Amino acid sequence: xxxxxxxxxxxxxxxxxxxxxxxxxxxxxxxxxxxxxxxxxxxxxxxxxxxxxxxxxxxxxxxxxxxxxxxxxxxxxxxxxxxxxxxxxxxxxxxxxxxxxxxxxxxxxxxxxxxxxxxxxxxxxxxxxxxxxxxxxxxxxxxxxxxxxxxxxxxxxxxxxxxxxxxxxxxxxxxxxxxxxxxxxxxxxxxxxxxxxxxxxxxxxxxxxxxxxxxxxxxxxxxxxxxxxxxxxxxxxxxxxxxxxxxxxxxxxxxxxxxxxxxxxxxxxxxxxxxxxxxxxxxxxxxxxxxxxxxxxxxxxxxxxxxxxxxxxxxxxxxxxxxxxxxxxxxxxxxxxxxxxxxxxxxxxxxxxxxxxxxxxxxxxxxxxxxxxxxxxxxxxxxxxxxxxxxxxxxxxxxxxxxxxxxxxxxxxxxxxxxxxxxxxxxxxxxxxxxxxxxxxxxxxxxxxxxxxxxxxxxxxxxxxxxxxxxxxxxxxxxxxxxxxxxxxxxxxxxxxxxxxxxxxxxxxxxxxxxxxxxxxxxxxxxxxxxxxxxxxxxxxxxxxxxxxxxxxxxxxxxxxxxxxxxxxxxxxxxxxxxxxxxxxxxxxxxxxxxxxxxxxxxxxxxxx
Numbered sequence: 121x122x123x124x125x126x127x128x129x130x131x132x133x134x135x136x137x138x139x140x141x142x143x144x145x146x147x148x149x150x151x152x153x154x155x156x157x158x159x160x161x162x163x164x165x166x167x168x169x170x171x172x173x174x175x176x177x178x179x180x181x182x183x184x185x186x187x188x189x190x191x192x193x194x195x196x197x198x199x200x201x202x203x204x205x206x207x208x209x210x211x212x213x214x215x216x217x218x219x220x221x222x223x224x225x226x227x228x229x230x231x232x233x234x235x236x237x238x239x240x241x242x243x244x245x246x247x248x249x250x251x252x253x254x255x256x257x258x259x260x261x262x263x264x265x266x267x268x269x270x271x272x273x274x275x276x277x278x279x280x281x282x283x284x285x286x287x288x289x290x291x292x293x294x295x296x297x298x299x300x301x302x303x304x305x306x307x308x309x310x311x312x313x314x315x316x317x318x319x320x321x322x323x324x325x326x327x328x329x330x331x332x333x334x335x336x337x338x339x340x341x342x343x344x345x346x347x348x349x350x351x352x353x354x355x356x357x358x359x360x361x362x363x364x365x366x367x368x369x370x371x372x373x374x375x376x377x378x379x380x381x382x383x384x385x386x387x388x389x390x391x392x393x394x395x396x397x398x399x400x401x402x403x404x405x406x407x408x409x410x411x412x413x414x415x416x417x418x419x420x421x422x423x424x425x426x427x428x429x430x431x432x433x434x435x436x437x438x439x440x441x442x443x444x445x446x447x448x449x450x451x452x453x454x455x456x457x458x459x460x461x462x463x464x465x466x467x468x469x470x471x472x473x474x475x476x477x478x479x480x481x482x483x484x485x486x487x488x489x490x491x492x493x494x495x496x497x498x499x500x501x502x503x504x505x506x507x508x509x510x511x512x513x514x515x516x517x518x519x520x521x522x523x524x525x526x527x528x529x530x531x532x533x534x535x536x537x538x539x540x541x542x543x544x545x546x547x548x549x550x551x552x553x554x555x556x557x558x559x560x561x562x563x564x565x566x567x568x569x570x571x572x573x574x575x576x577x578x579x580x581x582x583x584x585x586x587x588x589x590x591x592x593x594x595x596x597x598x599x600x601x602x603x604x605x606x607x608x609x610x611x612x613x614x615x616x617x618x619x620x621x622x623x624x625x626x627x628x629x630x631x632x633x634x635x636x637x638x639x640x641x642x643x644x645x646x647x648x649x650x651x652x653x654x655x656x657x658x659x660x661x662x663x664x665x666x667x668x669x670x671x672x673x674x675x676x677x678x679x680x681x682x683x684x685x686x687x688x689x690x691x692x693x694x695x696x697x698x699x700x701x702x703x704x705x706x707x708x709x710x711x712x713x714x715x716x717x718x719x720x721x722x723x724x725x726x727x728x729x
C-alpha cells in the first residue's frame with residue numbers, strides 16, 4: 121500500500137509540475153508576443169535580476185580567468201603607452217579615464233559601463249584580460265576585434281592597471297602627439313582636458329558594481345586628422361618612439377607596403393584590435409596620403425636600442441637570416457627580406473625589417489607562430505615558417521635585424537655548389553632504384569605527363585620538398601614513405617644532383633587545353649573580379665629564383681599541373697603546407713581556367729636555374 125501511495129504521489133507531483141511548466145510557458149509566450157516585458161534602458165533593474173545577472177557575471181569571469189598566465193612586463197612603459205592609445209580611441213567614452221568621467225550616453229546604457237578608475241582594484245590582471253578578450257554578452261562590451269592578438273590585449277591591460285594612479289595630465293601626455301607641423305597634411309592637436317571636479321567613492325563591488333559619476337564628463341575625442349592619430353603610437357617621424365618600439369617603425373617602409381598594410385587591416389585580412397579599428401575608418405585618399413607621408417616624405421629614422429644586443433643571439437639570428445633551417449621547414453629570412461617593400465602592385469610586398477624595433481619583431485613572430493597575425497600580401501609563408509621557430513630563434517632573428525643599419529646591404533647568398541662525385545654516385549643509385557618508378561630514369565616525369573619534371577627545379581626547392589615530405593608537412597603518402605627512409609646525406613645528394621642537372625623536356629602529349637590566350641591572361645593578369653591573382657606574382661622568375669617554397673612552372677608537364685590544380689580546387693590537396701594560397705585560388709577558378717593555366721605554363725620555355 122505504501123509503495124502504491126508513493127507511486128501515485130510521484131505521478132501526481134510530475135503531473136502538477138508539468139501543468140505548471142505548461143502554464144508558465146504560456147504566460148511567457150503571452151508576455152513576449154504582447155510586448156509586456158519591459159526592456160527599456162531607463163528603468164531600474166529589479167533587485168533579484170540585478171543580483172542574478174551580476175553575480176553570474178562575476179562568477180563567470182573569476183572562474184574562467186583563474187589560471188591564465190600573466191606576462192611579467194605589464195609595467196613596461198612602451199607597453200603601457202601602446203595600451204593607452206587603444207583605450208583613448210575605443211574605451212574612454214564609456215569607461216572614463218584618469219581624472220575623466222563618462223559620456224552621458226554611456227551612463228544611459230543598461231547595463232551601465234563601469235567607471236574603471238573607481239573599480240579597477242576589484243579585478244585581477246587575468247580577469248581584465250578575460251573580459252577584454254571575450255566581451256560580455258547582451259551588453260555594450262565587445263569582444264576583442266582581432267582573435268589571437270593576446271599581445272595587444274595585454275598591452276591594454278597594462279595601461280588599465282595604471283589608470284587608478286594616473287593624473288589627467290599624464291594621461292594626455294600619453295595620448296597626445298607632439299605638436300610638430302606635418303607637411304602635406306593638416307595636423308590637429310587633441311582637445312585639452314582638465315581634471316574633473318568630483319570625488320569618486322570606492323565602493324566594494326558587491327555593493328556598487330557601477331561606480332559611475334554623473335558629472336565632470338570631458339570628451340577629448342581623437343582628432344579626425346589621420347596623422348594626428350597615427351603619431352600617438354608611431355610618432356610624427358614614424359619611428360615608433362612614443363611606444364618604445366611596441367608600435368613599428370614606419371619610416372623604413374615603402375609607400376606601397378604601408379598602403380597595402382592599411383588596406384589589409386581595413387579588410388580584416390591582417391589582425392589587430394588596434395589597427396583594424398583605425399584603418400576601417402580611413403578613406404582610400406587618406407590611406408594613400410598616409411602611405412606617401414610615412415613611406416616617402418619622412419627621412420628614414422633608426423629604431424633606438426636601449427642595450428647592446430646579445431652576441432650569441434645575433435649570431436643565431438644571422439644564421440637563420442642567411443641560411444634558414446630547411447630540415448625544420450624554415451627558409452632563410454633573406455629569401456624575401458633581402459628586398460625592401462616594392463612599389464610594384466603586382467609584386468609580393470614584403471616589409472623592410474632591417475633596423476625595425478626588436479620588441480615589435482619579437483611580438484610579430486610570436487603572433488605568426490600562434491596563427492593570430494593574419495597577412496598583408498596575397499601569399500604569406502610566415503605562419504608556416506614561424507610555426508617551427510623556437511623562442512630562442514625568435515629572439516635571435518629579432519636581435520639580428522634590429523641591430524642592422526637601415527641601409528645595410530643583405531649578405532651575398534651562397535651559390536649552389538655542384539654535386540660532388542660521391543653525391544652524384546649516391547643520387548644516381550637512388551634515382552635508378554627508387555625515384556625512377558614515378559619520375560623515370562631521366563627525372564623528366566612519366567610519358568603521360570602525370571608526374572612532375574624535376575629537372576626544372578633548383579637544389580633549394582628539391583631539398584625543401586624532401587624535408588617537408590619526410591616531416592609530414594607535405595602529406596603525399598607515396599613520397600612520405602620514400603622520404604622518411606632518406607638520411608641527411610641522401611637528401612643533400614639528391615638535392616645537389618637533381619638541382620644541378622641540365623633542364624630537359626619530354627615530348628609533350630596532347631595539351632590539356634588549346635586556349636592559351638586565356639591561360640596567358642590568368643598567368644599575367646589573373647582574374648581580379650574572381651579574386652584570382654596573377655600566377656606570375658609568385659611563379660615568375662624573381663620569386664622562383666629567391667624563394668625555395670615556390671616551384672618553377674614554366675615547361676612543367678601539363679597533365680601534372682592540371683592534376684595539382686584540380687586537387688586544390690576540390691580541397692583534396694593535403695600534400696601541401698598549410699600556408700599556401702593555392703586551394704582558395706583554385707577554388708575560385710572554373711574548370712576551363714584550370715586547363716588553360718596548366719596548358720599555358722606547359723607551353724613556355726623553362727626558366728633558367
